[in-house]
Amino acid sequence: MLDFRVPFDNNQAERDLRMMKLKQKISGGFRSVEGAQMFGRIRGYISTLKKQGLNVLEALKQVFLGNPTMPTVLQPE
Template structure:
């Protein structure tokens, strides 16, 4: 990442999983992908259906997402959510499977980035759209084994970006690429 973005992304908010390398980058802010956290919490539910800690975690995250969807966000509601999360993360989980404690420790490391999306309407609560955007590149890489050169990978990424942006804006992918080539 540092070779592609030597100055970081100081005006960007990264929406990512909890991999620590993202949190070392020079960026404006972070938002942890809540879809990833929900999947992890569902796994914990399946691991031990008799506990309610992970169910309460899921309910809290889903409540925050619903607040955003409804546009019903106030600073007081954000403060209440953060307090509830702090209390939930403060509970002892030693009586449960080690996976619960491991998950909680991971959340504690990124707790300040769970609700960024509530304060900033341009920040999504998940990175699913980004992952869909990368999926085609990963498929290309798996089919051919690799990109032959960095330049080839960069060209593929540029064309893919142009095509996907055109599609998201309701325009023809072909016409967008053609317009760039004709310049």
């Protein structure tokens, strides 16, 4: 209630989960638990980059070059 950096609604959280549910619906699920975890980790990384206004394509390029972009962590005031 006091931190105005936090959005009023949770629509972004719902949007973040929608891709996972869509993948389950289209392909019938994941072939393994590890595959689902990897998918979630990649989607979470991309979502965080977008939320922080970073260039997703450049960040993914840096991941494959061995120099991943680490999103910043917001500290409560």
